[in-house]
Amino acid sequence: MAEQEEKVKCAIIGSGNIGTDLIMKIKRRSKLLEIVALVGIDPESDGLKRAARMGIATTAEGIDGFVKMPEFKDVVFVFDATSAGAHARHNEVLREHGKRVIDLTPAAIGPFVIPSVNLDDHLNEPNINMVTCGGQATIPIVAAVNRVSPVRYAEIVASIASKSAGPGTRANIDEFTETTSHAIEKVGGAERGKAIIILNPAEPPLMMRDTVYCLCDDEDEDAIRASIQHTIDEVSSFVPGYRLKQSVQFERFGNNRPLYLPDQDMEFTGLKVSVFLEVEGAAHYLPAYAGNLDIMTSAAVQAAERIVSLSQKETAA
Structure with a gap:
């Protein structure tokens, strides 16, 4: 039996609804991704508290706190679930450290990606934008x-x-x-x-x-x-x-x-x-009425998993 691939380590910036839903989705369903850090700015947010209870490393010091975390060096993908304004600086810092960014804000720094339409055209982009x-x-x-x-x-x-x-x-x-x-x-x-x-x-x-x-x-x-x-x-x-x-x-x-x-x-x-x-x-x-969150987080996870899957196939070949 082939040895199972090690899961790719990921982090989420944004401890609100979208970031917390991402954690749940990846923890429950993903065979390729592992969330190792959640980054927020409000120490009292439900997302940070919930992540801590699940054994996920957290910081309430934003992107600057994230860079100082020991988990930072092993993170491959970072999901940004904050705001269009905040994403500009997040992307700048993350790109300096070679992290791949999946942007769930409307910042549109990277190319627009709709998984069922054009994901294959942007598999190697350092930053992809999940539109809205x-x-x-x-x-x-x-x-x-x-x-x-x-x-x-x-x-x-x-x-x-x-x-x-x-x-x-x-x-x-x-x-x-x-x-x-x-x-x-x-x-x-x-x-x-x-x-x-x-x-x-x-x-x-x-x-x-x-x-x-x-x-x-x-x-x-x-x-x-x-x-x-x-x-x-x-x-x-x-x-x-x-x-x-x-x-x-x-x-x-x-x-x-x-x-x-x-x-x-x-x-x-x-x-x-x-x-x-x-x-x-x-x-x-x-x-269940929050389908707007579900389709956004599902699309982001689908994009990351497809990139990882194809990368693993290329490595195996």
């Missing part, structure tokens, strides 16, 4: 439509439970819309992209819901539907709660009834594709 929760949920759908018919315009609306939006998410609302809009174009392939986020205060809290609108050239509906379903199956392989909420909807706009697009000051003729998604979280840390 809304981007992880919707950009695969834009790319799925674009594979069949060029997407002229794509708009996404991400609705998440207010209770699942921590301080980091709320501080990054502007960056969310800008980063997601750019990624819709750069990764999804749309000529023009727009992103909207809604923090829903409903009680009881609602599941994450995402709506994707694509305006594309007129094409076979069955081919588009099949491409979308293939993508749903791929994403749900690592985010089990990712699913279509209802059937894909189609609407045609002909020369006799064009659709006016005010942002682009143009009339559109072609096919409108509407996709309605629901993301149920795995409830590793927060309740």
Whole structure:
């Protein structure tokens, strides 16, 4: 029997909702990764206390405290789950020490990565950006439509439970819309992209819901539907709660009834594709309604594991 590979040591910066969920996900499911340190700035945070109880080294002195930790030298991957503003300095320090960075903030210093769409293009990057929760949920759908018919315009609306939006998410609302809009174009392939986020205060809290609108050239509906379903199956392989909420909807706009697009000051003729998604979280840390956290952390873990897996295969060869 082949000797089992030693797990790759990782650390997380950010002891809030996303960072804590990452710990739970990696501890429970990953056969390739091991969390050895959690870095925060609030010694009273639930994340730091929980990590300490699990035997994970912690510091409440931020990136400077992390560099001084004995665990630092063995860390290969660092997941940054703080804010876009803080990530700039974190990345600078981590790159000086040769650490690979998986950025879960909207800072977008490294290339945008959506695992089911373009991860293989960025396996050797020192810093990859996981876009946003809304981007992880919707950009695969834009790319799925674009594979069949060029997407002229794509708009996404991400609705998440207010209770699942921590301080980091709320501080990054502007960056969310800008980063997601750019990624819709750069990764999804749309000529023009727009992103909207809604923090829903409903009680009881609602599941994450995402709506994707694509305006594309007129094409076979069955081919588009099949491409979308293939993508749903791929994403749900690592985010089990990712699913279509209802059937894909189609609407045609002909020369006799064009659709006016005010942002682009143009009339559109072609096919409108509407996709309605629901993301149920795995409830590793927060309740199942927090699918926005689950898809973000799941995508980050999927990216790190695939990089490690391919590296191990290359070494074995």
